[in-house]
Amino acid sequence: MSTDIVNVKTIGVLTSGGDSPGMNAAIRAVVRASAQNDVSVYGIKHGYYGLINDEFIKMDTHSVSNIIQRGGTILKSARSDEFYTESGRKKAAENLEKYGIDALIVIGGDGTFTGANKLSKEHNINVVGIPATIDNDIIGTDETIGYDSALNTALDAIDKIRDTADAHERMFLVEVMGRDTGFIALETSIASGAELALLPEELTNIKEVKRQLHEMLKQQRRSSLVVVAEGDETGGAVKLAEKIKDDFAQYDMRVCILGHIQRGGSPTARDRVLASRLGAAAVKVLKEGHSEVMVGVVNNALKITPLRVAISKKKEIDHRLIDLAKVLR
Incomplete structure (x- = not known):
């Protein structure tokens, strides 16, 4: 984690990995905070693919007007197998040099940060990460950009499912996103009053x-909701239904997979504010000379975490909430 003073005059910004609501708010904050600090900004379209293939666009304050409320990312996102190679990262570094870019801000999750960390170490490029993933699994921040929006989208859908489950006295197995972590499943199960959560x-x-x-x-609860994280070891809601259907053949059991609906939509106020704070903070820490770090918010205070630490392990779920979910069944 370098803290040498760097004369940052031009910044590149990209979004990578899965999209999450609030990415546009973070881009907006990076561009506008840079303008306040007399720093130029290039947006890089399609993540690391665009970094290698020269998809650079000059951005100014007008470029980011009327985007804070939009889901997705105006810079788009894409996979890049080439960036996994040393030759691919060399091309990326050459393009950054071509445009006179002194530092790179990457918005995404642990895969995005892993790539940025390698690029920085191999080519001495100043990088700062902004955590944006609906999974909320990055350490060094209480919440990641997009998590609150995804949580509320899932909760809204589950509330609607609860209505029809009650009307028809059905059992619903509702699958939410969370391949490796159960943050969405746990909090939506508590907030929706679900009978069970599998994480x-x-x-x-x-x-x-x-x-x-x-x-x-037996307690005459003819309708029930089970929230299942897609990464639960049963294999998700469909596999779970197959494993228990014979024992509940007399009941009307349905499976509902929420899927990518959780990624889309307008970000919540909480995500817009978080993204705005982190976008401005990323510019600030670069100007202060920090590199190979991620900016986050812990206990409502900005925090800097080395990228090597941020990608070293997944954030642990709060087991007190697991205990609460069991009490409230």
Whole structure:
């Protein structure tokens, strides 16, 4: 983590990995904070693919007007197998030099940060990461950009499913995103009053799942909701339904997979503010001479975390919330 004073006059900014609501708010903050500091900005379209293939566009304050409320990313995102190679990263570095870019701000998750860290170490490029992923699995920040929006989108959908589950006395298995972490599944299950939540962080005992559901049905709870993270070891909601359907053949069981609906839509106020804070902070820490770091917010205060630490492990879920979910069933 370098802290040598760097005369940053031109910044590049890109979004990479899965899109998340609030990325546009972060881009806007980077561009406008840079303008306040007399720093030029190039937007790089299609993430690392565009970095290698010279998709650079000059940006100014007008470029980011009327985007703070939009989901997705105006800079787009794409995969780049070439960036995984040393020759690909060399091309990327040459393009940054071609445009006179002194530093690079990358908006994304751990895969994005891993690439940025390699680029910085191999070619001595100043980089700062802004955590944006609906999974909320990056350490060094209480929340990542997009998490709150995805959470509220999932909750809105589950509330609607609850209405029809109650009307028809059905059991619904609702699958939410979370391949490696269960943050969305856990918090939506608590907020929606779901009867059960299955998470990647906990071993799923099918016998225990059946026992709990039978117990609920004995209590005349004819409708029930089970929230399943896609990364749960059962294999998601469809596989879970296959494993328990014979025991509940007399009940109307349905599976609903929310999927990519959780990525889209207008970001919440909380995500817009978080993204704005982190975008401005990224410019600030670059001007102060920091590199190979990620900016985050912990206990409402800005925090800098080395990229090597941010990518070293996944954020742990709050087990107190798991205990609460069990109490409130």
